[in-house]
Amino acid sequence: MPKDSKAKEMHQVEMMIGYILRIGVVVSAIVIVIGIIMMLVQGTGGYPNGVQPTGFRSIFNGVMALKPYAVMMFGLFLLILTPTLRVAVSIYAFAVERDRLYVWITTIVLIILIVASVIGYLGH
Structure with a gap:
């Protein structure tokens, strides 16, 4: 692959990573604001005092029940998911550069993020 086309592709990957981060933050902020507006309109969070959704399934069911x-919790979930998605895209970027060391390091980081998320989810 010629250097110029490789540099162009890397620039596109970097731009995609930037878009992912921006879009993830904006979408999560919009979802959180929608939840706040819903709370102000309804006058309640939708759950009795001391009860809140803690797992993905209960959050998803709560979103479906409006x-x-x-x-708001779903918006926070999206915010947490954003940098994880960025790490996944970075693996592709390092693969394009043919930088095997960073592909492995970033893959390990992604695995750690996923395992930590699963442990956190199961430990709630």
Whole structure:
């Protein structure tokens, strides 16, 4: 691959990573604001005092039932997911550069993020 086309592709990957981060933050902020507005309109979070959704399934069910607190939690979930997605795209970027060391390091980081998320989810 010629250097110029490789540099162009790397620039496109970097731009995609930037878009992912921006879009992830904006979408999560919009979802959180929608949850806040729903809470103000409904006058409640949708759950009794001391009860809140803690797992993905309960958050998803709460979003489907239009419970404001669940909508806000879903927005936070999207915010947490954004940098994880960025790490996944970085693996592709390093593969394009043919930088095997960083592909392996970034893959290990992604695995650690996924395992930590699963442990956190199961440990709630």
